[in-house]
Amino acid sequence: MRAVTIQDGELVVEERPDPEPSRGEILVRVKAAGLNGADMLQLRGAYPAPPGSPPDIPGMELAGEVAALGPGADRFEVGDRVMAVVGGGGQAELAVVQERAAMPVPETLDWPAAGGVPEVFTTAHDALFTQADLRPGEHLLVHGAAGGVGTAGVQLGRAAGARVTATVRREELRQGVEQLGASVIEPDGFGEHGPFDVVLELVGAGNLHENLKALATGGRIAVIGIGGSGATAELNLGLVMAKRARIHGSTLRARPLEEKAIAMRRVEREVLPQFDAGLLTVPVAASFALDEVERAYERFQAGGKLGKIVLVL
Amino acid sequence: MRAVTIQDGELVVEERPDPEPSRGEILVRVKAAGLNGADMLQLRGAYPAPPGSPPDIPGMELAGEVAALGPGADRFEVGDRVMAVVGGGGQAELAVVQERAAMPVPETLDWPAAGGVPEVFTTAHDALFTQADLRPGEHLLVHGAAGGVGTAGVQLGRAAGARVTATVRREELRQGVEQLGASVIEPDGFGEHGPFDVVLELVGAGNLHENLKALATGGRIAVIGIGGSGATAELNLGLVMAKRARIHGSTLRARPLEEKAIAMRRVEREVLPQFDAGLLTVPVAASFALDEVERAYERFQAGGKLGKIVLVL
Numbered sequence: 001m002r003a004v005t006i007q008d009g010e011l012v013v014e015e016r017p018d019p020e021p022s023r024g025e026i027l028v029r030v031k032a033a034g035l036n037g038a039d040m041l042q043l044r045g046a047y048p049a050p051p052g053s054p055p056d057i058p059g060m061e062l063a064g065e066v067a068a069l070g071p072g073a074d075r076f077e078v079g080d081r082v083m084a085v086v087g088g089g090g091q092a093e094l095a096v097v098q099e100r101a102a103m104p105v106p107e108t109l110d111w112p113a114a115g116g117v118p119e120v121f122t123t124a125h126d127a128l129f130t131q132a133d134l135r136p137g138e139h140l141l142v143h144g145a146a147g148g149v150g151t152a153g154v155q156l157g158r159a160a161g162a163r164v165t166a167t168v169r170r171e172e173l174r175q176g177v178e179q180l181g182a183s184v185i186e187p188d189g190f191g192e193h194g195p196f197d198v199v200l201e202l203v204g205a206g207n208l209h210e211n212l213k214a215l216a217t218g219g220r221i222a223v224i225g226i227g228g229s230g231a232t233a234e235l236n237l238g239l240v241m242a243k244r245a246r247i248h249g250s251t252l253r254a255r256p257l258e259e260k261a262i263a264m265r266r267v268e269r270e271v272l273p274q275f276d277a278g279l280l281t282v283p284v285a286a287s288f289a290l291d292e293v294e295r296a297y298e299r300f301q302a303g304g305k306l307g308k309i310v311l312v313l
Numbered sequence: 314m315r316a317v318t319i320q321d322g323e324l325v326v327e328e329r330p331d332p333e334p335s336r337g338e339i340l341v342r343v344k345a346a347g348l349n350g351a352d353m354l355q356l357r358g359a360y361p362a363p364p365g366s367p368p369d370i371p372g373m374e375l376a377g378e379v380a381a382l383g384p385g386a387d388r389f390e391v392g393d394r395v396m397a398v399v400g401g402g403g404q405a406e407l408a409v410v411q412e413r414a415a416m417p418v419p420e421t422l423d424w425p426a427a428g429g430v431p432e433v434f435t436t437a438h439d440a441l442f443t444q445a446d447l448r449p450g451e452h453l454l455v456h457g458a459a460g461g462v463g464t465a466g467v468q469l470g471r472a473a474g475a476r477v478t479a480t481v482r483r484e485e486l487r488q489g490v491e492q493l494g495a496s497v498i499e500p501d502g503f504g505e506h507g508p509f510d511v512v513l514e515l516v517g518a519g520n521l522h523e524n525l526k527a528l529a530t531g532g533r534i535a536v537i538g539i540g541g542s543g544a545t546a547e548l549n550l551g552l553v554m555a556k557r558a559r560i561h562g563s564t565l566r567a568r569p570l571e572e573k574a575i576a577m578r579r580v581e582r583e584v585l586p587q588f589d590a591g592l593l594t595v596p597v598a599a600s601f602a603l604d605e606v607e608r609a610y611e612r613f614q615a616g617g618k619l620g621k622i623v624l625v626l
Contacts, residue, residue: 223553247561
C-alpha cells in the first residue's frame with residue numbers, strides 16, 4: 001500500500017507492506033482521512049503515536065470500506081462503510097482498525113465528509129457532554145470555533161438545545177460559523193457576553209482568566225486545545241471556589257481502547273443520527289489527494305479555514 | 314436569647330430577640346456550634362452572610378434540640394436532636410433552621426461532637442464524592458489534614474475504601490491524623506508519594522503545580538480552602554490536558570437551599586450511619602462556653618489543632 005510517512009520531519013509518500021488485521025481488528029481501504037492538529041505536532045516530533053500504532057504514518061481518523069476482517073471481528077462486514085479514530089496510521093491506502101473504535105458512516109455523508117468526522121466530533125462530544133455535561137438551555141462559548149473541533153462543537157451545542165456563542169480569530173470565517181448556529185463575537189472582551197455555563201477552549205491559556213471571570217456559577221471550562229495562546233496562565237483558585245467552577249482538560253489519542261470505545265458508542269447513539277436528520281454537517285474547507293499531502297499540511301497550518309482539511313484516496 | 318455578635322470587628326455576646334420559625338423552618342435550642350474558617354473571615358468583614366441569614370451573628374453549623382416548629386415543618390418533632398448547616402446565626406442560644414438543611418444527630422454523638430459535624434462533613438463529602446467522585450481503591454491526598462474538613466476528609470476517604478495520604482503543617486499533629494487512617498507525609502516534596510487520583514486541597518494555590526504533576530491520569534483536584542498558601546498560581550493547561558485532569562472549587566455557604574438540601578440528604582444516607590457504626594469520629598480539639606467566644610476564635614486562629622473548635626451552650 002501507499003502511505004504518508006514522516007521521515008526526518010518531512011512528509012514522504014511511499015510504498016509500505018499491507019497491514020494485516022489481528023483479533024478483533026478490521027482492515028479498512030481508506031477513502032478519506034482528516035488532518036488534525038496532532039498530525040502537525042507529530043510532524044515536528046512533538047507528539048509521538050501511542051504504542052500499538054504505526055510510529056511513522058500519521059493520521060488519527062479515517063473513513064473507508066471494510067476490506068477484510070480479523071479473527072473474531074463481527075461488528076462489520078466486508079464492504080461496509082466505516083469511519084474510525086486511530087492512534088496513528090490513518091493517512092494510508094490501508095489501515096488496521098480495532099472494530100470497537102470504528103463506527104458506521106451515516107448514509108448522507110460522502111467520503112470527504114466522513115473522513116473528517118471521527119476525531120473532531122468524538123472529541124467535541126466527549127468534551128461537551130461526557131466531561132462538561134452541557135445541558136439544554138445552557139450558554140456555551142466556543143473559542144476558536146472555525147476549526148474542525150470548533151465547528152463540531154458549535155453544531156453539537158446547538159443540536160442539544162444550548163445557546164452558542166463563538167470567537168473566531170479570522171474575520172472572514174465569522175459568517176461560516178454563524179451559519180452553523182453560533183453568535184460570533186470578537187475575541188477581545190468576550191467576557192462581556194457571558195455568563196457562560198460551559199466554555200470549550202480550543203485556543204489556549206490566554207483566555208483562562210477571562211473565561212473564569214465570565215463563567216456562570218457552577219460553570220465548566222473544557223480545555224481541548226492550547227495551540228493558539230500557549231499553555232500556561234495564572235489561575236485564581238479563590239475565583240474557582242466562588243464560581244464553584246470546574247476546569248478539565250483532555251486528549252483523545254492517549255486513551256486506552258476501552259475508553260475510546262465508550263466515547264465512540266456515545267457518538268454512534270447521540271451524534272450519528274443527527275447527520276441523516278440534517279441537523280449536523282461536516283464543513284470541509286479543502287481536500288487533497290495523497291500525493292498532495294505536503295500542500296494539505298501547509299493548508300492546515302496556514303489556518304483561516306472553516307472546518308476540515310481532508311486527504312481523499 | 315443570648316448570641317455572639319460581630320460589632321465593628323469585635324465579638325460581643327449580647328441579648329437579642331428570640332427568632333421565630335417561618336414556613337418550613339424549625340427553631341433549635343442550640344447546644345453546640347462549631348467554628349469554621351468562614352467565621353474568621355466574617356469577623357474581618359471579608360465574607361458576609363448570604364441574604365436571609367442573620368447578618369451579624371456568626372456560626373455556620375449547630376446542633377441542638379428542636380424547640381418549636383414553623384408552619385408546615387414536619388421532618389422533626391419538638392425535642393428531637395438535630396444538627397444543621399446555616400448561612401449564619403449558629404452561635405446563639407436559639408437559631409432558626411430550614412428543616413431541609415437539618416439532619417438527625419446520630420445516637421452515639423454527644424453535643425460537642427454533633428456541633429462540629431454538619432459543615433465539615435458535608436463539605437468534605439460533597440468535595441470528595443459528589444464533585445471528585447472518589448472511588449474505592451483510589452489514592453487520596455488531603456492537604457491540611459489536621460483541621461475540621463481535613464479530619465473529616467481523611468476519615469471519609471478511608472471509610473469509602475480509598476488509600477489516604479495526608480500533609481499536616483504542624484509536626485505535633487501528625488500522630489492524630491495517622492490515627493484517623495492516613496499516611497502522613499512532609500508537605501515538602503509531597504509529589505514523590507503520588508500518583509494521586511484525588512487531591513483534597515485545603516491549604517492553597519502553592520500546591521497547585523505539584524498537585525498536578527503528581528496527579529494520576531484522570532485525576533481530580535478539589536479546592537476547598539486557600540487560607541494557607543494563597544489564591545493564585547500558574548496553571549499549565551498542557552499538563553491538565555495530558556493528565557486528563559479536573560480541577561474544581563466550591564463553597565457550601567453560598568449555595569441555594571435546594572442544593573444544600575441535596576448535599577445534606579447524601580450525608581444522611583452515606584455518612585451518618587458510619588458514626589454509630591464506629592467508623593467515623595469527630596475530633597474536638599477544644600470546646601468553649603458562649604462567654605468564652607473570644608478565646609475560642611483565638612484558639613481557632615492560632616492553628617495547631619486537631620479537628621474542631623466548638624462553642625457549647
